[in-house]
Amino acid sequence: MKTAIEIKDLSVIFPSRSGPVTALDNLNLEIKQGEVTGFLGPNGAGKTTTMHVLLGFIKATSGYASIFGTDVRKSIARNKIGYLPEHPDAYRFMTGREILKMTGHLFLLKGKKLHTRIGEVLQLTGIEHAANRRIATYSRGMMQRICMAQALINDPDLLILDEPTGGLDPIGRQAVRQIINNLRKQGKTIFFSSHELSEVELVCDQLIILANGKVVAKGNSAQLIKSGENLEQYFMDVITTKDI
Ligand SMILES: Nc1ncnc2c1ncn2[C@@H]1O[C@H](COP(=O)(O)OP(=O)(O)OP(=O)(O)O)[C@@H](O)[C@H]1O
Numbered sequence: 001m002k003t004a005i006e007i008k009d010l011s012v013i014f015p016s017r018s019g020p021v022t023a024l025d026n027l028n029l030e031i032k033q034g035e036v037t038g039f040l041g042p043n044g045a046g047k048t049t050t051m052h053v054l055l056g057f058i059k060a061t062s063g064y065a066s067i068f069g070t071d072v073r074k075s076i077a078r079n080k081i082g083y084l085p086e087h088p089d090a091y092r093f094m095t096g097r098e099i100l101k102m103t104g105h106l107f108l109l110k111g112k113k114l115h116t117r118i119g120e121v122l123q124l125t126g127i128e129h130a131a132n133r134r135i136a137t138y139s140r141g142m143m144q145r146i147c148m149a150q151a152l153i154n155d156p157d158l159l160i161l162d163e164p165t166g167g168l169d170p171i172g173r174q175a176v177r178q179i180i181n182n183l184r185k186q187g188k189t190i191f192f193s194s195h196e197l198s199e200v201e202l203v204c205d206q207l208i209i210l211a212n213g214k215v216v217a218k219g220n221s222a223q224l225i226k227s228g229e230n231l232e233q234y235f236m237d238v239i240t241t242k243d244i
């Protein structure tokens, strides 16, 4: 299997008034193409920062990161990425369909192809009933869904999803699980952060637990979790007992 994401000795240190904040501390990780990876860790562990480096939003202080073999500092590395931010938002004066059309244009999609793709992503994310309504009238979960649809419009090979189930009702969480499972069947690589440990256990091939900007555990749930325990217990053990 080819490598989808490679991160080597990556550090991110933010300046702040009270002194530098080390968000990532010589981070190393590798994600293979076609894998679904759950990225876990307490608040402030460095999950969003890792994603922001991969997306080219921030520059690492040191180290290296690549996507499908291309250095993330080159914009071409982001060609085949779909991204759902931690706090999804969209132009509220537009309708869901208009947002998707605009996003499609950014990826040079047009005409019948774009029309068909919009229909597909609306259906996949379960928001087609509200596609012609202004985003201003959407609930938080509906906003999450339309932004997920936006992330999928270019049929990306790699999806980076920062807490995709945050703010969703149980039906919405199940829908995200289904979307992830569908994408997995298509051979897509999915890297997503979450605090919903029971959800993560259900969909992931691999779990990576981050604390203080370092990987503290990595593997599939069968490798990590003792029989009779669950991911929440394991997570608490690893976070509270490891020397981090
Ligand atoms: N722009 C910034 N300036 C200063 N410090 C920052 C900045 N962005 C993030 N940090 C710090 O970097 C660390 C990692 O933050 P990050 O947002 O990556 O955590 P996270 O794992 O995504 O947390 P959460 O689960 O709360 O979303 C935190 O200590 C945070 O305060």
Ligand SMILES: [Mg+2]
Pocket: 047, 048, 049, 086, 162
């Ligand atoms: Mg975050």
